[in-house]
Amino acid sequence: MPIVYKITYPNGKIYVGMDLTDSINYFGSANDQLIARDFTTEQRRSFTVTRDTLREAVSASRTECIAVENRFIRELRSNDPTIGYNRIPRYNPGETPLATFDPTTRPAETMT
Structure with missing residues (x-):
C-alpha cells in the first residue's frame, strides 16, 4: 500500500517522504548530515x-x-x-504554501 508520510524529529523539524510498500520500519531517506547538525552527541543517544x-x-x-x-x-x-529536511523540490522563499495542513483536524487522505 503506497503512503506519503511525515516524520517529526524532537527539534520539531519535519521530513516528508513516500513509501510504496508501507514498510513499518522505513523512516525515509533524509540527509543524515543535515539532521546530525541539529543534535548534540548527548541528544543523539536517545x-x-x-x-x-x-x-x-x-x-x-x-x-x-x-x-x-x-x-x-x-x-x-x-x-x-x-522547518524541515527535504531539499527537493528546492525551497523558494517567495513561494506561498499551497494550504495549511493540520493533522489533528484533517485525517490522512486516500489517493485515488
Missing part, C-alpha cells in the same frame, strides 16, 4: 521520531505518489531549511 501517514492508497503509481509527496512538501514547507 530520541523519538514520529511518523504520521498523510495519504495512503490501495494502489497508486510511483508518478502519482511523487506528485502527492511534492504537494505535501510544499504545503508543509518541509523544504524550508528552518
